[in-house]
Amino acid sequence: MINLLAQLGSRVWMPDNASNYGSEVDGLFYFIYWLCVLMFMMILGWMILFVVRYRKREGYQANKPAPHHSTALELTWSIIPTIVVMGIFYFGFKGFLDMATPPSQAYEIQVIAKKWSWQFVYPNGHVDNNLHVPVDTPIRLVMQSDDVIHSLFIPAFRIKKDAVPGRFTKTWFTATQPGDFNLFCAEYCGQQHSVMKSTVTVHPAGEFEGWLTDAANFLKKMSPAEAGAKIYNLRGCAQCHTSDGQASTGPTFKDLFGREEAMTDGSKLLADEDYIKESILEPGAHIVAGYQNVMPTYKGQLKDSEITALILYFKSISKHFDGTIPTEPLEKDDQAASEQENQSSETTTEGQQ
Amino acid sequence: MTSIPTPHANKLPESQHNSSDNYLNHSKGFMSWAFTVDHKRIGIMYGISICAFLLLGGIFALILRTMLALPIANIDNHANYDPAYLKHWMDIYNHMFTLHGAVMVFLFIIPGIPAVLGNFVLPLMLGAKDVAFPKLNLASFHIFVIGSLILAWVLLKGVLVAMFPGLSPYIGYGGLETGWTFYTPYSMDSNSAVVEATFGAFVLGFSSILTGVNFIASMHMLRPKGMNWFRMPLFLWALYGTAIIQLLATPVLAITLLLLIAERAFRVGIFDPNLDGDPILYQHFFWFYSHPAVYIMVLPAMGVISELVTAHSRKHIFGYSFIAYSSIAIALLGFFVWGHHMFTSGQSAMANAVFSLLTFSVSIPSAIKVFNWLSTMYRGEIHLRTPMLYVLSFILLFAIGGLTGLFLGALATDIHLHDTYFIVAHFHYVMMGSVLIAFLGGMYHWWPKMTGKMYSEKVGKIACAMVFVGFNLTFFIQFIAGSQGMPRRYASYVDDYMIYHHISTGGAFVLGTGLFLVLFNWIHSLLKGAPAPANPWGANTLEWQCSSPPPHDNFADTPVAGDPYDMTEWQYDESIKGYVKAND
Ligand code: HEM
Ligand SMILES: [Cu+2]
Ligand SMILES: [Cu+2]
Numbered sequence: 001m002i003n004l005l006a007q008l009g010s011r012v013w014m015p016d017n018a019s020n021y022g023s024e025v026d027g028l029f030y031f032i033y034w035l036c037v038l039m040f041m042m043i044l045g046w047m048i049l050f051v052v053r054y055r056k057r058e059g060y061q062a063n064k065p066a067p068h069h070s071t072a073l074e075l076t077w078s079i080i081p082t083i084v085v086m087g088i089f090y091f092g093f094k095g096f097l098d099m100a101t102p103p104s105q106a107y108e109i110q111v112i113a114k115k116w117s118w119q120f121v122y123p124n125g126h127v128d129n130n131l132h133v134p135v136d137t138p139i140r141l142v143m144q145s146d147d148v149i150h151s152l153f154i155p156a157f158r159i160k161k162d163a164v165p166g167r168f169t170k171t172w173f174t175a176t177q178p179g180d181f182n183l184f185c186a187e188y189c190g191q192q193h194s195v196m197k198s199t200v201t202v203h204p205a206g207e208f209e210g211w212l213t214d215a216a217n218f219l220k221k222m223s224p225a226e227a228g229a230k231i232y233n234l235r236g237c238a239q240c241h242t243s244d245g246q247a248s249t250g251p252t253f254k255d256l257f258g259r260e261e262a263m264t265d266g267s268k269l270l271a272d273e274d275y276i277k278e279s280i281l282e283p284g285a286h287i288v289a290g291y292q293n294v295m296p297t298y299k300g301q302l303k304d305s306e307i308t309a310l311i312l313y314f315k316s317i318s319k320h321f322d323g324t325i326p327t328e329p330l331e332k333d334d335q336a337a338s339e340q341e342n343q344s345s346e347t348t349t350e351g352q353q
Numbered sequence: 354m355t356s357i358p359t360p361h362a363n364k365l366p367e368s369q370h371n372s373s374d375n376y377l378n379h380s381k382g383f384m385s386w387a388f389t390v391d392h393k394r395i396g397i398m399y400g401i402s403i404c405a406f407l408l409l410g411g412i413f414a415l416i417l418r419t420m421l422a423l424p425i426a427n428i429d430n431h432a433n434y435d436p437a438y439l440k441h442w443m444d445i446y447n448h449m450f451t452l453h454g455a456v457m458v459f460l461f462i463i464p465g466i467p468a469v470l471g472n473f474v475l476p477l478m479l480g481a482k483d484v485a486f487p488k489l490n491l492a493s494f495h496i497f498v499i500g501s502l503i504l505a506w507v508l509l510k511g512v513l514v515a516m517f518p519g520l521s522p523y524i525g526y527g528g529l530e531t532g533w534t535f536y537t538p539y540s541m542d543s544n545s546a547v548v549e550a551t552f553g554a555f556v557l558g559f560s561s562i563l564t565g566v567n568f569i570a571s572m573h574m575l576r577p578k579g580m581n582w583f584r585m586p587l588f589l590w591a592l593y594g595t596a597i598i599q600l601l602a603t604p605v606l607a608i609t610l611l612l613l614i615a616e617r618a619f620r621v622g623i624f625d626p627n628l629d630g631d632p633i634l635y636q637h638f639f640w641f642y643s644h645p646a647v648y649i650m651v652l653p654a655m656g657v658i659s660e661l662v663t664a665h666s667r668k669h670i671f672g673y674s675f676i677a678y679s680s681i682a683i684a685l686l687g688f689f690v691w692g693h694h695m696f697t698s699g700q701s702a703m704a705n706a707v708f709s710l711l712t713f714s715v716s717i718p719s720a721i722k723v724f725n726w727l728s729t730m731y732r733g734e735i736h737l738r739t740p741m742l743y744v745l746s747f748i749l750l751f752a753i754g755g756l757t758g759l760f761l762g763a764l765a766t767d768i769h770l771h772d773t774y775f776i777v778a779h780f781h782y783v784m785m786g787s788v789l790i791a792f793l794g795g796m797y798h799w800w801p802k803m804t805g806k807m808y809s810e811k812v813g814k815i816a817c818a819m820v821f822v823g824f825n826l827t828f829f830i831q832f833i834a835g836s837q838g839m840p841r842r843y844a845s846y847v848d849d850y851m852i853y854h855h856i857s858t859g860g861a862f863v864l865g866t867g868l869f870l871v872l873f874n875w876i877h878s879l880l881k882g883a884p885a886p887a888n889p890w891g892a893n894t895l896e897w898q899c900s901s902p903p904p905h906d907n908f909a910d911t912p913v914a915g916d917p918y919d920m921t922e923w924q925y926d927e928s929i930k931g932y933v934k935a936n937d
Contacts, residue, residue: 013836014769025765029836032763036756043723043752047745050730054666055737066732068669068918077724078675078717085713088763093706095765100702148539149632151697151772155838158769160697164633165538166626169699182847186697186772186840188532190539191443194843195428246437 018177018202019157024095026158032088099159102172106140109133113143113150113163114236116192118183126216129234131183131200133175134208140172151187154200160186175202219305220331227330228313231306240295243317250295251288257311258320262289276311305330375805379905390487393903395494396473397803400796402501403469404872406460407789413453415865418827420446422858426845446844447530448511448545454533459554460501462788463646466653467564467599468497470795471592473803475568477896477903478586480577480912485570493563496556503553507546532842534643535610537624537635541617548617551610558603558610561649565599568592577895580914583677586894587670590677591656594684598645598652602688606642609635633698640691648687650784652680654791655722658747661798662726664892665741666733669918672725679718686715696767705764712762719755723748736890739813743794746821747787754782757832772842774853775835781828793820793871800875801889805902806882807930812874819867826860886931891923897932 013033014026054062109131110121120131133139143152145163152171153160161171185196203211219227232238232253240249251261259271264287269275278285280302283295302310309330315321376393379385386394420442424430431439472490476483484490511528514521521527529550531540540547572593576585613635615621622628624635655676663670670676692700692708726748735741757779760766770776800808834853839846846854888897894917899908923932 012833015837021765025769028763029760029766029769032759032766036753036759039756040749040752043727044749046727047730047748050727050733051735051737051745054730054733055735056667060734062667062732062734065921066668068671068729069673073728074672074675074721074725078721081720082717085716085759085762088759089710089713092709092763092765092767096696096705096768097702099765099768148542149536153772153838153840155769160768160771162698164626164699166629166632167699182838184838184840188536188539188842190530190543191440191447193447194443194840194845195431197428197847 015155016177017156017158018175018179018181019154019159020174020176021095021099021158022176024098028088028091028095031091035084035088099171102140102170103138106138106172107134108140108142111141111143111152111163112146113152113185113196114146115148115189115239116185116196117236117239118152118185118196118198119234119236122212122216124212124216126212127234128215130198132208132211132215133200133202135175135178135202135205137208138172138174140170143169143171148189149187150185150189150196153184153186154181155184156181157200162187175200178202178204217331219309220329222329223325223327224309224312224330225316225325226313227306228309228311228316231302231310232313235298235302237310247290250291253314253317255318255320257314257318259318263287264289273311276314277307280307280310374904375900375902376905377805377902388491390483390491391905392472392476392483392487392490393803395490396469396471398494399464399468399472399497400803402498403461403465406456406501407868408872410453410456410461411865411868413449413456415861417446417449417453418858418861420449420844421846421854426854427848427851428845429848431845443844444530447842448528450842451529451532451545452508452511455504455529455550455554457784458533458646459557460504462650462784463561464497464557464564465650465788465792466657466795467568467592467595467649468494468560470588470657470792470799471564471568471653474799474896475571475589475592476575477802477899477907478589478894478917479571479575479580480895480898480908480914481571481575482906482908484567485574486567489563489567493560493567496563497560500553500555500557500560503549503556507550507553510546510549534639535613536639537613537616537630537632538626540613541625548614551613555607555610555614558607561599562603565596565603568596569600576914577911578913583674584914584917585677586917587659587673587676587680588653588656588894590680591652591659594680595649595652597681597684598649598687602642602645602649605638606646609638609642612638633695633700636695636698637691640694641688644691644694645684645687647780647783648683650788652683654747654788655680655719657791657795657798658726658744659722660892660894661740661744661794662729663918664798664890664894664920665738665744666730666735667891667920668729668731668733669916669920670725671728671731672721673918675721676725679721682718683715686711686718690715693762693767696764697771709762709764709767712758716755716758716762719751723752723755737814738797738890739808739810739817740794740798740890742814742817743790743797746817747790747794750782750786750790750821750824753829754779754787757782769838770835772840773835774831774839774841777841778828778831778835781831786824786828790820793817796875798890799896800878801885802896802901802903804879804882805885806878807885807889808874808878808882812870812877816867816870816874819863819870821867823860823862823864823867827857827864828860830856830860883930886929888923888932889930891920891925891932893917893920893923 014029017026112119117129120128143161143163145165147165149162149164151160151162157173159171159173161169163169179202181200183198183200185193189196218230242248242252243254245252245254256271260268261271262268269286281297281299283297284293287293312325316325376391386398389395420426425434425442507529510524514527526544526546528545530545531543531547535551572589612623616623616625620628622630624630624632626632659670659676690708690712692704693712696705760770761779797808797813830853834850839850885901887900895912895914898912922935924935926933
């Protein structure tokens with residue numbers, strides 16, 4: 001019955017569902033929806049009827065006196081709606097309890113919200129701006145915020161939870177459809193609130209683990225400059241430093257390498273490898289003139305090879321650097337090496353056939 | 354427009370015009386208005402200011418709707434724009450939606466009906482010469498002016514700083530971009546005039562409190578002979594309920610805003626997590642005021658509708674005591690549901706359950722009123738004049754607004770709908786669709802009394818239809834956008850939602866045109882309107898028993914009140930185009 005009603009209103013109202021909550025939330029939504037349609041039609045019907053029959057016109061005389069009180073009627077239209085809304089309360093609460101209680105063996109992903117991007121941290125330490133999950137697996141999100149309140153909202157999953165600075169909030173879901181879905185920030189968080197958006201990718205059964213290993217190993221796959229650019233975007237550097245020459249909260253990275261920077265204390269420093277490394281690990285040590293000491297330290301958050309990748313990336317976008325930048329990945333990839341071997345052996349077998 | 358007609362061009366002979374000395378011509382000059390203690394003049398001054406703020410808030414609304422219809426608002430097109438320009442554009446949008454909300458809430462809809470219609474009508478309905486404390490009434494108007502000047506300064510500063518960025522080090526940030534809710538910790542580091550704006554809202558709160566005190570005292574002290582509590586017009590019951598909320602809730606807002614100012618100025622550590630404060634605490638404080646505040650807005654609107662529906666159906670109101678009690682029930686129950694704005698904030702499941710349950714309990718008295726208004730029309734004699742058309746609009750729009758509240762009160766569905774356009778649509782149906790509509794209906798209804806002039810029914814009806822159609826075009830589609838997942842307070846959106854925004858913006862212009870037509874009708878009436886009889890609708894509440902416009906001190910002899918809704922003695926008299934009491 002509920003399903004039938006849901007189909008009548010689907011597409012127009014709720015978006016396609018892709019999680020375990022859909023049937024319960026949508027069922028309640030469409031139940032209330034049809035109840036509203038019914039109530040509204042009743043009100044509209046009465047109104048039209050009364051206006052047509054009792055409107056002032058030639059030859060119409062109101063039949064006075066009309067009743068202006070009826071306890072029975074008034075009790076009826078107080079009690080029936082009370083019962084109905086208590087029913088709605090009950091189903092709303094029941095659905096909510098499911099959302100509030102994750103199963104014990106859910107796969108846990110840490111979520112860090114900051115102006116204006118999302119970071120999802122996987123159990124193996126990989127950090128990503130998009131959320132990737134396996135299908136049909138309960139996922140638990142443990143959320144925190146670095147600055148103001150944000151709210152994680154995935155319409156296709158019917159979930160929403162605020163990320164509040166200073167505390168952890170939690171939510172969970174099971175994705176039931178593979179595919180890509182929008183993930184929005186639903187709590188106003190300033191300038192780029194509306195583009196604080198990312199994608200949830202639900203991987204078909206068996207493909208998630210492979211994605212995760214690959215994604216975590218990008219230093220083994222990409223050229224150092226590419227990997228550095230990825231870190232620059234992924235880890236929040238881009239929020240304050242541009243790569244196109246414009247000043248922002250911090251100095252631009254374009255032509256940074258090899259540039260001579262004037263410091264607030266009046267000294268001048270050449271932006272070489274050591275200077276860059278120090279700026280990342282101890283941002284407060286030297287402040288470029290005209291900027292504030294607001295950058296957080298990345299000590300313990302970036303590996304040495306990641307910092308090396310960043311430095312090579314800076315070199316690649318600096319006119320002051322005219323050396324060559326290596327293209328070999330910084331870390332050795334045993335898996336890819338063995339895959340390559342496999343592939344070549346496959347080709348040879350094919351060739352033999 | 355070739356010649357401007359003089360206001361008195363078609364004045365009726367003295368004998369038919371009720372009286373020559375009235376509150377409008379009683380004394381002249383700026384001071385006689387700015388420092389008057391006459392509740393009628395104060396009501397008119399509130400009326401002019403509040404309509405100006407409605408216009409201002411409306412301009413912001415049209416700007417933000419227009420911005421949302423431009424190609425730049427579609428995220429797919431963002432690559433075509435210079436990033437710096439795009440950020441600037443988003444900043445402007447954020448200022449627009451905040452200023453729109455803040456102006457509409459604090460300067461139009463909260464003071465609106467009580468300050469304009471309440472001030473003008475309440476003493477007349479009591480057969481009194483003025484409110485209980487006329488000087489306090491003037492003081493609350495002056496405080497209102499000061500508060501609105503502070504908010505005007507926020508705006509002006511925003512414009513100045515935008516034009517001359519070099520001024521910023523001297524006068525600080527301008528404008529406002531925190532959302533009208535000032536949520537912490539965002540409002541702690543927003544680069545806009547948060548302290549001034551919250552101080553403005555703080556000052557406005559006092560105006561609201563003082564008006565509330567004054568109304569309560571007036572109703573206790575000034576009721577005339579024959580008017581016991583259950584013969585008090587329902588508009589007054591509604592104002593009584595409103596005044597209770599103004600008195601009990603507004604101080605909480607005042608404290609909250611003070612704490613916010615202290616936090617921002619002195620970094621005390623109450624709401625800011627960086628200082629070990631709790632941002633959720635702010636939300637509790639804020640909604641403890643702001644949920645009841647939605648009833649500060651809607652209760653007077655319900656009161657207006659109760660008066661209008663009975664007067665223009667020429668029938669006794671149905672279920673007087675249910676309506677009266679439900680006003681008080683709403684006022685009191687409204688204090689216990691604030692948590693329904695915070696279902697996703699991480700408050701405990703237990704708290705969510707309790708707030709959800711209580712939210713549903715408040716919906717019942719509202720539903721009862723709708724049924725009562727409809728039943729009032731049953732076997733009446735319905736005159737489809739402009740105010741009655743607003744009543745019909747109100748009932749339909751309020752029904753939609755209230756019914757969609759059911760989706761939001763239920764936990765499972767609210768999680769999905771919270772902070773989407775569904776919320777935006779819901780509260781526009783109840784705030785604009787109901788409160789503004791009731792305000793306009795009430796203005797038309799009491800217009801002849803306030804100004805002594807009739808308005809054009811034809812233009813009035815056309816404008817009402819345009820407002821109704823434009824309103825639904827603008828906001829109904831937003832329910833759909835919201836349930837599809839379009840978040841609110843977004844300067845840009847993914848392609849899927851573009852169509853909803855385009856339709857909504859189109860509707861906004863129809864709505865805006867309708868509202869301008871209303872304004873035109875009023876101005877036209879002031880200039881050219883036919884003189885109004887004392888009682889054009891045949892209503893039996895006391896304000897219709899003095900002349901239109903009322904004399905300086907309302908009634909020569911205090912009238913004796915009967916059943917306010919027994920209209921049987923009033924008969925239509927064609928010669929004066931109004932109703933006269935049969936036994937007079
Ligand atoms: C049957 C009646 C009503 C019910 C059950 C109801 C329920 C709700 C709920 C649960 C919310 C919070 C939703 C969310 O943020 O997720 C809400 C929001 C709101 N409601 Fe209602 N409501 C009702 C009537 C009204 C009335 C009469 C008004 C005002 C005149 C009103 C004004 C608002 C406003 C202003 C908001 C949103 C404020 C904001 O977030 O900026 N509601 N309503
Ligand atoms: Cu955000
Ligand atoms: Cu509320």
